[in-house]
Amino acid sequence: MLGKLSCAALCAALVSFAGGAAADHIWINEFHYDNDGADANEFVEVAVRSGPAFNPADFSVQPYNGNGGATYGTAQPLSAFTVGATSPIAGSVESVTFYSFVFTGTDSNGLQNGAPDGLALVNTVTPSVVEFLSYEGSFMATNGPAMGATSVDIGVSETDDGVLTSLGLVGAGSSAADFTWALIADGSATPGAVNTGQTLGPAAVPEPASIALMALCVAGVVGMRYRLG
Numbered sequence: 001m002l003g004k005l006s007c008a009a010l011c012a013a014l015v016s017f018a019g020g021a022a023a024d025h026i027w028i029n030e031f032h033y034d035n036d037g038a039d040a041n042e043f044v045e046v047a048v049r050s051g052p053a054f055n056p057a058d059f060s061v062q063p064y065n066g067n068g069g070a071t072y073g074t075a076q077p078l079s080a081f082t083v084g085a086t087s088p089i090a091g092s093v094e095s096v097t098f099y100s101f102v103f104t105g106t107d108s109n110g111l112q113n114g115a116p117d118g119l120a121l122v123n124t125v126t127p128s129v130v131e132f133l134s135y136e137g138s139f140m141a142t143n144g145p146a147m148g149a150t151s152v153d154i155g156v157s158e159t160d161d162g163v164l165t166s167l168g169l170v171g172a173g174s175s176a177a178d179f180t181w182a183l184i185a186d187g188s189a190t191p192g193a194v195n196t197g198q199t200l201g202p203a204a205v206p207e208p209a210s211i212a213l214m215a216l217c218v219a220g221v222v223g224m225r226y227r228l229g
């Protein structure tokens with residue numbers, strides 16, 4: 001089951017983060033938040049593409065409660081994540097390094113089960129929100145780094161799945177926008193490595209209708225920024 005961003009969701013994301021850091025070199029790539037029985041193996045994985053100077057301490061992941069829109073738990077800096085595999089991007093001199101954080105009982109009991117809840121990937125230096133994603137619905141953040149922004153629902157969720165299930169980006173590409181969120185089957189979660197069903201390389205060419213919708217979205221955002229500026 002695949003969950004693709006609608007044009008409306010894409011436009012919302014562009015409007016929310018038009019002034020912030022783009023998710024072309026760093027993005028949330030995979031996570032697990034719910035399984036059958038007591039939650040276990042809950043994790044968040046962040047992918048970082050080589051290129052610009054990068055300091056893990058400059059970025060963090062902040063969980064959000066969709067019931068009220070407030071933060072919960074502790075914002076985890078990428079410097080606290082485990083550095084995993086570095087995989088080459090086919091046809092490029094660049095590569096992607098995967099950082100993973102596995103929640104334990106001392107980490108506010110991990111990720112909430114929805115519906116909805118979310119995660120914000122934050123550049124703490126600029127400061128700006130790189131991504132504000134949610135599962136089992138969307139909501140507006142009422143405090144914290146994403147305050148006032150509406151989350152982008154990834155369109156897929158977990159419901160009493162196995163402990164090695166996850167939600168992850170699949171398809172071909174080298175940045176978040178190239179991939180599609182999917183439910184990754186039990187036994188196939190890969191915290192700290194390229195996802196099952198994910199290929200690092202040239203992105204698939206969009207269908208003509210998708211290109212037209214993208215152009216309309218971008219034109220609308222540019223026009224909005226011009227009027228506001």
